[in-house]
Each structure stands twice: as structure tokens, then as C-alpha cells.
Amino acid sequence: MIDAILLTIVTILKILLVLVPLIISVAYLTLAERKVIGSMQVRVGPNRVGWKGLGQPFADMFKLMTKEIIIPTNSSKFLFLGAPILSLAPALAAWAVVPFADGWVLADVNAGLLYILAMTSLGVYGVIIAGWASNSKYAFLGAMRSAAQIVAYEIAMGFALIGVLMVAGSLNLGDIVRAQSGGFFSWFLIPLFPLAVVYFISGVAETNRAPFDVAEGESEIVAGFHVDYSGMAFAVFFLAEYANMIMIAALTAIMFLGGWMSPIDGFGDGIHWFLIKTAFCLFLFLWFRATFPRYRYDQIMRLGWKVFIPVTIVWIAVVGFAVYFELGPWFQIRANGMS
Amino acid sequence: MSFELFIFYVFAAILVFAASRVITVNNPVYAAMFLVLTFFTCAGIWMLLEAEFLAITLVLVYVGAVMVLFLFVVMMLDVNVEPLREGFVSYLPVGLLVGAIMLIEMVFLITQRYFKNEQFPAPERAGADVSNTQELGRLLYSEYLFQFEIAAIILLVAIVAAIALTMRRRPDTKYQTPSEQISVTKSDRLRVVQMPPEKR
Numbered sequence: 001m002i003d004a005i006l007l008t009i010v011t012i013l014k015i016l017l018v019l020v021p022l023i024i025s026v027a028y029l030t031l032a033e034r035k036v037i038g039s040m041q042v043r044v045g046p047n048r049v050g051w052k053g054l055g056q057p058f059a060d061m062f063k064l065m066t067k068e069i070i071i072p073t074n075s076s077k078f079l080f081l082g083a084p085i086l087s088l089a090p091a092l093a094a095w096a097v098v099p100f101a102d103g104w105v106l107a108d109v110n111a112g113l114l115y116i117l118a119m120t121s122l123g124v125y126g127v128i129i130a131g132w133a134s135n136s137k138y139a140f141l142g143a144m145r146s147a148a149q150i151v152a153y154e155i156a157m158g159f160a161l162i163g164v165l166m167v168a169g170s171l172n173l174g175d176i177v178r179a180q181s182g183g184f185f186s187w188f189l190i191p192l193f194p195l196a197v198v199y200f201i202s203g204v205a206e207t208n209r210a211p212f213d214v215a216e217g218e219s220e221i222v223a224g225f226h227v228d229y230s231g232m233a234f235a236v237f238f239l240a241e242y243a244n245m246i247m248i249a250a251l252t253a254i255m256f257l258g259g260w261m262s263p264i265d266g267f268g269d270g271i272h273w274f275l276i277k278t279a280f281c282l283f284l285f286l287w288f289r290a291t292f293p294r295y296r297y298d299q300i301m302r303l304g305w306k307v308f309i310p311v312t313i314v315w316i317a318v319v320g321f322a323v324y325f326e327l328g329p330w331f332q333i334r335a336n337g338m339s
Numbered sequence: 340m341s342f343e344l345f346i347f348y349v350f351a352a353i354l355v356f357a358a359s360r361v362i363t364v365n366n367p368v369y370a371a372m373f374l375v376l377t378f379f380t381c382a383g384i385w386m387l388l389e390a391e392f393l394a395i396t397l398v399l400v401y402v403g404a405v406m407v408l409f410l411f412v413v414m415m416l417d418v419n420v421e422p423l424r425e426g427f428v429s430y431l432p433v434g435l436l437v438g439a440i441m442l443i444e445m446v447f448l449i450t451q452r453y454f455k456n457e458q459f460p461a462p463e464r465a466g467a468d469v470s471n472t473q474e475l476g477r478l479l480y481s482e483y484l485f486q487f488e489i490a491a492i493i494l495l496v497a498i499v500a501a502i503a504l505t506m507r508r509r510p511d512t513k514y515q516t517p518s519e520q521i522s523v524t525k526s527d528r529l530r531v532v533q534m535p536p537e538k539r
Contacts, residue, residue, distance in 0.1 A: 004342060079372070110470045114395040121403025125375070128407065132368060132414050140414070147411050151404060171472055302517070 014106055018095050026242040027057035033286050040290040067231035072134055075228070079133035084229070084236035087126020091243040094119035098250055099174045101260040101271040112173040113165055116251065117158055120206060123244060124150040126237070127208070127215060127225045134228040142224025145297060146208060146215035152304035153205040159312035160199035163192050163319050164255045177259030184263040189256045191322075194315045196256040198308045200281070203248035205300070207241060209285055211292035212300060249281035250274070257281075347387055354380040367413045371406060378402050389464075392472040 031046065031053065038045025049055035071077055097112035099105040109115060124147060131143020165171055167188060168179040180187050189196050205212040216224040226237050253259060253274060260274040295303070321327075357376040364370050378401045385394035449455070479487045 076366075076368075079368075109391070111391045111395055111472050114392065114399065114472070118395045118398040118403060121399055124403075124407055125410075128410055128414070129372070132410075143414075144411070147407055151407055154403070171470075298514070 011106075018106060019092060022092070022095065022243060022246065023239070025246060026239055027061065029242050029246065029282065030060065030238075031056050032282075033289070036283065036286045037290045040287070061235070064231055064235040069231040069233050070228070072136065072228050075135045076133045079129050080228075081233065083126050083130035083133055084233050084240070085126075086129055087123055087240040088236050088243070090119045090122035091240045091247060094247055097173055098247075099177060099254065099259065100274055102174070102178075102269070104271065105174060108172070108174060111171050113161055113171040113176070116173070117161065120157075120244075120247070121150075121154055123206075123240070126240065130229070130237070131225040134225075136228055138221045138223075139225050139227050141221050142215045142227070146225060149208075149212065149214065149300055149304070150206055152301060153202040153308070156198055156304060156308035156312055157202040157206060159309065159316060160192075160195040160202065161255065163195040163312070163316050164188060166316070166319050166323055167191060173254055173259075177254055177261065180258040181261055181265070183261075183265035184258075186265075187256065187258040187261075189258075192256065192315070192319070194311055196252070198312055199255065200248070200252050200284070202304075202308060203252065204285065204288060205304070207244045207248055209241075209245065210289035211295050213294060214297055214300065245282065245285055246278065249278045249285065252281045253277035343387060347384065350380050350383045350387070354384065367416060368410065371410050371413050374409075375402055375406050378406070390471055392475050 034056075035045040035053070045053065046056040047053040049059045069081075071080060094116055096106045097109055097115050099108075127146045127150075128143045131139045131141075131146070134140070164176060168176040170176060170179065208215045214220070214224075216226070221227075226234055229237060257277045258273075259277075260269055260271055262269050262273050354377060357373045357380065360373040361370050361377060364373060378397055382394040382397045382402075385391075385397065
């Protein structure tokens with residue numbers, strides 16, 4: 001009994017050890033986004049609160065915390081308040097299987113990749129329910145757009161990850177990273193380059209970020225699914241979106257950029273490489289937002305169904321042949337248990 | 340009561356509650372959400388059975404994709420609840436009959452010789468290093484390969500049939516062909532006209 005209680009306490013502490021830095025990263029990602037986009041558009045960005053604007057996230061947070069949560073009349077109150085939680089919970093739960101460095105993982109499960117796919121596919125409920133429960137036309141339009149988009153891009157994303165697990169020979173995220181050991185040229189980015197591109201762009205679409213942000217579409221449908229949300233309820237949506245962004249960036253780093261592995265073989269592997277790669281992918285998110293105009297809805301559907309899915313299917317066939325004939329330096333099965 | 344049994348009872352209670360709410364709640368969107376909860380808790384129970392592949396696939400396929408499309412459709416409906424209740428009494432005998440037949444069938448199946456509980460001793464616990472996913476994959480692609488492929492072909496036929504039945508091309512729909520758009524050259528769009536300067 002004592003053991004069970006101790007285990008629970010240690011697990012909760014570990015969860016906090018993951019979540020607290022994550023939430024701080026979310027806070028500073030919002031600042032980074034405004035600063036980066038500001039400098040790309042030759043503006044200054046926020047610089048009033050604290051030294052060089054470093055207090056800005058806290059100012060935003062306190063503002064949102066003290067604002068009133070307005071519940072629209074004729075909305076369904078339970079689902080209206082439940083929707084932000086439905087979008088945040090999967091975004092945080094997926095972090096359970098992410099390995100930060102060798103052995104630094106909350107739950108070292110064998111089906112980690114599947115778990116990640118399942119958790120990221122749940123995030124859409126928050127958006128749909130928010131759109132429906134608000135009882136507003138704009139919110140509903142946003143929800144419908146988002147549902148169709150996420151279902152379309154999830155398939156491409158899943159197929160891209162199938163390529164990864166074929167080369168790595170494992171569903172365990174730690175083993176996938178270990179299969180990429182041996183410097184830059186062993187990373188899956190090179191043999192699976194088309195899949196990496198498809199995965200990252202689908203990830204941008206999954207998180208409803210620009211240029212795929214038709215679910216929010218400020219200039220078209222006000223703010224989409226969260227148009228009726230204010231205060232903390234809105235902040236939770238915001239938190240979920242940014243946590244998902246960091247998640248996709250971290251997963252790209254793990255699947256294709258060698259996770260915690262250093263680009264030079266055996267030269268200072270560790271969590272810092274994982275963080276650098278994640279930060280680079282996050283920078284790409286911000287860069288996209290500052291660069292590309294929003295896709296039109298039919299263009300999004302075309303890109304998802306007619307471009308990405310055929311590309312992934314063809315490349316999975318290529319990888320299948322390469323793995324079967326154990327071609328080249330990349331396609332020998334390295335992980336255990338597949339002999 | 341061990342911790343595992345406690346978790347099982349908690350999940351089972353939620354499962355039964357959610358499943359019964361699916362058919363008793365008035366609003367179809369709430370019903371769909373309760374079905375999502377049912378699937379999710381069911382996945383939790385399968386996880387306790389160490390069937391992690393099936394559990395995660397249940398969440399991935401049914402909760403992540405099928406129910407999203409379900410909700411998509413259900414939200415579009417403008418269901419008025421009152422007319423739905425009108426035929427309740429007249430449909431009740433038929434419903435009871437169907438329910439009774441299903442119950443009897445199930446009881447028969449369980450009490451039959453081949454499916455009795457005694458025929459199936461509790462399976463041995465697999466160690467923590469046994470991967471349910473790998474075992475399933477090995478079986479599917481070796482022993483049950485033909486069945487697996489037949490199932491795949493049936494699904495493919497179903498997809499083709501569904502698309503063939505619902506696809507209709509309306510002649511007045513405007514759409515773009517990006518391959519034509521990007522193969523446009525300067526001569527298609529631009530015409531340089533020579534014209535003499537006009538007199539004032």
C-alpha cells in the first residue's frame with residue numbers, strides 16, 4: 001500500500017516536471033511568436049512589460065484570468081465550458097510518451113507512436129464541441145471547417161509515421177530515436193525526406209496554424225470556433241493550441257531529426273539537442289505564419305487528399321522495398337525484436 | 340480488492356452509465372458525446388486486459404475518426420424531439436421482441452458447450468516485455484494472411500461502392516485545375532498590341 005502511494009506521488013511529481021516547463025514554454029512561445037513575426041515585418045513587437053518585454057506573457061495571463069467568462073444565451077452550458085478542457089487534455093496527455101533524452105520519459109510504452117496518434121486525433125473534439133455549443137453561426141462554420149480539415153490531414157500524418165516505424169522497426173519513441181544514432185546522416189530526415197515534409201505540413205494543418213487556419217480565419221469568420229469565448233475559457237484554448245504546436249515540433253524532432261542525438265556521432269548527446277531541434281521546428285511554425293497567406297478551403301482539401309496522401313503511399317511502397325532488400329546505410333533493421 | 344480491480348469497477352461503472360445515456364438522452368449531440376465516452380472507457384478496460392493495440396486502435400479509429408464524422412452529421416441535423424416520441428408505444432412491442440431475441444441468442448451462445456466459461460480458462464499473464472502489437476502483426480501477416488487480405492478487399496470494394504453511389508458531378512460547379520493553371524505561359528495571357536500614336 002505504501003509502495004502504491006509512493007509510486008503515485010513520484011508519478012505526479014514527474015508529471016509536474018513535464019507540465020510546468022511546458023506551460024512556461026507555451027507562455028514564452030506566445031512572446032517569441034510576436035517578437036519573431038514583429039521583426040520579420042520590421043516592427044518592434046511587445047517591449048513595454050518588463051525587461052525587453054519579457055513580462056508580457058504574465059501580463060496577458062493576468063488579463064485573461066481576471067476577465068469575465070461570458071456564456072452565450074441558448075448555448076449548451078455544460079459542453080460550452082467542457083470544450084476547452086476537451087481540447088487541452090489530449091494536448092497534455094500526449095506528452096506522457098515523449099522521450100526528452102535517453103531514458104527521460106514518463107511512460108516508456110511499446111505502443112508509444114500509436115498512443116501519440118490516438119491522442120492527437122482527440123484534439124478535434126474541443127474545436128467541434130466549442131463550435132456547436134456556442135450556438136453561433138460563425139463558430140459553427142469554424143468547427144465544420146476544422147473537422148473536415150483535421151480528418152483529411154490525420155490520414156497523411158498517420159501514413160507518414162508508418163514510414164518511420166517501418167524503418168525504425170519499433171513503435172517505441174525511444175527506440176525510434178535510438179535507431180537514428182550515428183550522426184546527421186543517420187537521421188530519418190534523409191531517407192524519409194518526403195514523409196518528413198508531409199508530416200510537418202500536416203502537423204501545421206492539424207494544429208490549425210497559419211496558413212491552414214481556416215478554422216479561425218479572422219478575416220472570414222471573425223475568430224471561428226472560439227469567437228464566443230472570453231477570459232480563462234479562451235486562454236485554455238490558446239494553451240491547447242500552443243501545447244499542440246510544441247508537441248508537433250517535438251515529434252518532428254523525434255521522428256525525423258534524431259531526437260536527443262547530436263548531429264556529430266557521439267558528441268554530446270542529450271536533452272539540449274532535443275530542445276534545439278524542437279525550437280527550430282517551432283521557429284518554422286512562426287516563419288510560416290509570417291510568410292504565407294491563408295489557403296482557401298478547397299485548396300486545403302486538394303493538398304491533403306490529392307497531394308499528400310498519394311505522396312505518402314508511394315513513399316511507403318519505396319520504403320517497403322528498401323527495407324525488404326535491406327538497401328543502403330539506412331534500411332537495415334536496427335531495432336530489436338524484428339528478426 | 341486490488342488496485343487493478345478497483346480501476347476495472349470504476350471504468351465498468353462509467354461504461355454502463357455512458358452506454359445507457361446514449362439511448363436515453365434527448366439531444367443527439369449529447370448522445371454522440373456519450374458514445375465517445377463509452378468507446379473511451381471501453382479502451383481503458385481493454386488496456387487492463389493488456390490488449391494495448393486494440394485499445395489504442397479503438398480510440399484512434401472510432402473516437403478519432405468515425406465519431407468525428409458522426410458528430411459532423413448529427414450537428415447538421417435539426418432534430419425536433421417531440422415527433423420522435425410519438426410512435427413510442429406502438430414501436431415498443433417490436434423493440435421488446437427484438438431485444439428478447441437478442442438476449443436469448445446471447446444466453447444460448449454462452450451456455451453452449453463450446454462457449455462455456457469452463458472452456459476458456461483465464462489466460463496466463465504475459466510479461467511486460469511482450470508486445471501485443473507485434474504478436475498481432477505476426478499472426479495477421481502469417482497465419483491469418485488470407486483472411487486479412489479478404490477483409491481488406493471487402494473494405495476496398497465498400498469504399499469504391501460508396502464513392503460510386505454518392506459521387507455526382509454537377510455541370511454548373513466551378514472548379515480549378517491547378518495543373519492547367521501552372522502550365523500557363525506568357526503567350527496565353529498577354530497580347531502586345533502595336534498601335535500608332537494618336538493625334539492630338
